[in-house]
Amino acid sequence: QVQLQQSGTELVKPASSVKISCKASGYTFTSNYMHWIRQQPGNGLEWIGWIYPGNGNTKYNQKFDGKATLTADKSSSTAYMQLSSLTSEDSAVYFCATWGSSFDYWGQGVMVTVSS
Amino acid sequence: EIVLTQSPTTIAASPGEKVTITCRASSSVSYMYWYQQKPGASPKPWIYDTSKLASGVPNRFSGSGSGTSYSLTINTMETEDAATYYCQQWSSTPPTFGGGTKLELK
Numbered sequence: 001q002v003q004l005q006q007s008g009t010e011l012v013k014p015a016s017s018v019k020i021s022c023k024a025s026g027y028t029f030t031s032n033y034m035h036w037i038r039q040q041p042g043n044g045l046e047w048i049g050w051i052y053p054g055n056g057n058t059k060y061n062q063k064f065d066g067k068a069t070l071t072a073d074k075s076s077s078t079a080y081m082q083l084s085s086l087t088s089e090d091s092a093v094y095f096c097a098t099w100g101s102s103f104d105y106w107g108q109g110v111m112v113t114v115s116s
Numbered sequence: 117e118i119v120l121t122q123s124p125t126t127i128a129a130s131p132g133e134k135v136t137i138t139c140r141a142s143s144s145v146s147y148m149y150w151y152q153q154k155p156g157a158s159p160k161p162w163i164y165d166t167s168k169l170a171s172g173v174p175n176r177f178s179g180s181g182s183g184t185s186y187s188l189t190i191n192t193m194e195t196e197d198a199a200t201y202y203c204q205q206w207s208s209t210p211p212t213f214g215g216g217t218k219l220e221l222k
Contacts, residue, residue, distance in 0.1 A: 045151075045159065045202060045213040061210040095158060101165065102149040103204070106158035 002026040004096050004107035011113050012086055019082040020110045022096030029077035030054040032098050036070065036081050039109070040092040048094075051079060086114045118143050120203050120214035128222040135190040137217045139181075139203035148186040149204040150179060153216075159202060163188060195221055 007021040022034065036048040049060035053072035060068065067090070069082040083090055091114045096107040119142040129135045139148060147166050151159035161170040163179040166186065176191040190197055198221045203214040 044215045045204075047211045047213075059209070063210075101168075102161045102170070103151070103159070104161050104170075106160075109158055 002098065002105045004098070004105055006094075006096060006107035006110045009111045009113075011115065013116055014087055014114055016086055017082055017084045018086065018112055019080055020094060020112070022079045022081075022107050024077045024079065024098075027098075029072075030074055034070075034072065034079040035097045035099060035103065036068065036079075037095045037097055037103070038092045039095065040089075048081070050099075053077075053079065083112070086112075088114050090114050117210055118145060118205055118208055118212050120205060120212055122201075122203060122214035122217045124217060125215070126218045126220065128220040129190075129193040130222040131193055131195060133193045133222075135193050135197075135219060137188045137201055137203075137219070139186045139188075139214050141184045141186070141205060143208070144183045145186075145205040145207035147205070147207065148179065148181060149206070150188050151202045151204065152199045153202065154199045162201070190219075193221075 003025045005023045010018050012018045030053045033050045033052050035050045038046045047061055048064045048068050051058045051070040051072050058070045072079045093109040093111050095109045097103040098105045121140045123138050150163040152162045153159040167179045178189050181187055200216045200218045202216050
């Protein structure tokens with residue numbers, strides 16, 4: 001069965017960067033787009049972008065251009081998202097997800113808190 | 117980008133009651149998707165391609181709509197249906213989500 005296992009909670013300082021991971025299993029990692037979605041506290045969901053692990057191609061929501069960088073390691077079936085120049089506005093839960101007939105499979109989410 | 121506006125923002129329903137949640141798009145979309153999210157959990161796919169139920173979703177749920185107006189309906193509310201529901205479109209990139217409708221048990 002498809003599983004997306006994300007890394008743990010992060011507490012980071014303003015102006016720093018953080019890299020979170022999403023380890024995939026149960027399907028062909030290189031043949032499916034991996035999406036990243038943000039959920040700010042008490043707020044709705046925002047699509048950040050996708051990466052196609054087969055060739056490393058990426059597409060970003062313009063809003064997150066320069067903020068998020070998506071990468072993938074085929075050898076470990078793991079997708080990564082690095083968030084840079086963090087501010088309190090970046091405090092949120094970040095999900096990885098795959099698209100089939102909808103966003104069918106989701107990771108459990110990573111809570112990132114930006115605080116000094 | 118296409119903006120999705122859900123209404124109501126919050127609704128309370130009693131067991132057995134019929135519930136309808138509406139999602140309006142700022143431009144016409146071909147399909148609408150719906151997700152259910154409970155506190156502390158990831159969203160779950162609920163309805164895809166406007167009216168198809170995701171695996172395991174009870175048939176008291178239904179989806180309908182076209183163009184800029186879509187809805188999710190629960191025929192008879194049950195306690196386990198209390199959750200937040202989000203609509204989502206991907207007729208144009210970026211895919212966008214509605215702000216959510218919190219369904220509470222009365």
